[in-house]
Amino acid sequence: MIICTYLFIFIIGAMLGSFFNVCIYRLPRGEGIIFPGSHCPKCQAQLKPWDNIPILSYIFLRGKCRYCNGIISSRYILVESITGLLYLGLYLRFGLGVEFFYYIFFISVLVIITFIDIEHFLILDKITYPSMVVGLIACLIKKDLAGGAIGLLVGAGIIYGIVVVSAVILKMINHPCKDEGGMGLGDVKLGGVMGVFLGWKFVLVALFLACLFGSIIGLFLIFLKLKKRTDYIPFGPYLAMGSLVVVLWGEKVLGWYLGLLGR
Numbered sequence: 001m002i003i004c005t006y007l008f009i010f011i012i013g014a015m016l017g018s019f020f021n022v023c024i025y026r027l028p029r030g031e032g033i034i035f036p037g038s039h040c041p042k043c044q045a046q047l048k049p050w051d052n053i054p055i056l057s058y059i060f061l062r063g064k065c066r067y068c069n070g071i072i073s074s075r076y077i078l079v080e081s082i083t084g085l086l087y088l089g090l091y092l093r094f095g096l097g098v099e100f101f102y103y104i105f106f107i108s109v110l111v112i113i114t115f116i117d118i119e120h121f122l123i124l125d126k127i128t129y130p131s132m133v134v135g136l137i138a139c140l141i142k143k144d145l146a147g148g149a150i151g152l153l154v155g156a157g158i159i160y161g162i163v164v165v166s167a168v169i170l171k172m173i174n175h176p177c178k179d180e181g182g183m184g185l186g187d188v189k190l191g192g193v194m195g196v197f198l199g200w201k202f203v204l205v206a207l208f209l210a211c212l213f214g215s216i217i218g219l220f221l222i223f224l225k226l227k228k229r230t231d232y233i234p235f236g237p238y239l240a241m242g243s244l245v246v247v248l249w250g251e252k253v254l255g256w257y258l259g260l261l262g263r
């Protein structure tokens with residue numbers, strides 16, 4: 001019976017992932033989320049409910065639109081499966097308590113931000129600001145508004161510091177991306193969201209992990225010649241990865257990190 005529960009949580013995650021795909025496509029384009037109904041981005045054909053079943057429709061249609069044969073981005077099945085797995089992971093970690101729903105919200109926001117950042121190099125205010133508000137309300141309910149506010153300042157402040165310092169360094173060495181900078185204000189606001197949800201202590205761990213993942217994966221992408229050294233690599237996905245690890249294994253990582261420092 002436990003398998004049924006797992007499957008149920010995964011399916012709910014995949015269905016919400018299907019909705020996140022709509023957000024990922026429409027929010028950066030300034031389109032409404034609810035109307036119009038789902039349509040093919042290439043031929044504009046209205047999709048039938050059976051064209052819209054998470055994961056399965058993509059497999060049955062072999063990644064092509066039923067109407068115009070246009071290729072459907074693999075991002076659709078990717079976001080649906082990842083969201084399903086993440087929901088399952090959060091359920092295994094927290095059970096079905098208040099914490100589960102708290103982190104479900106946070107991780108869902110991170111999924112949407114990650115895939116928009118990968119496609120558009122953008123972290124939208126209309127996602128980060130409302131998320132901060134929701135997080136602060138949750139902190140208020142937990143009677144720890146100060147904790148959320150301090151987390152926000154620490155998360156946003158550290159990334160803002162990195163943005164300023166890296167801009168100065170890029171200018172000093174006259175690097176070709178000196179005008180874009182390594183990170184932007186969108187990353188600062190995302191750091192704020194992370195701080196609200198994780199608290200100041202764990203947002204530090206998440207930022208440390210994000211830099212670690214960013215350097216390892218960044219070097220790997222350059223080594224495999226998938227990216228050039230001067231290419232812009234969005235940082236949002238690494239911030240999201242750092243946050244996810246902290247949500248699932250925060251205490252363990254903190255213990256290991258303090259051990260490294262010899263405490």
Ligand SMILES: [Zn+2]
Pocket residue numbers: 040041042043044045065066067068069070
């Ligand atoms: Zn089509």
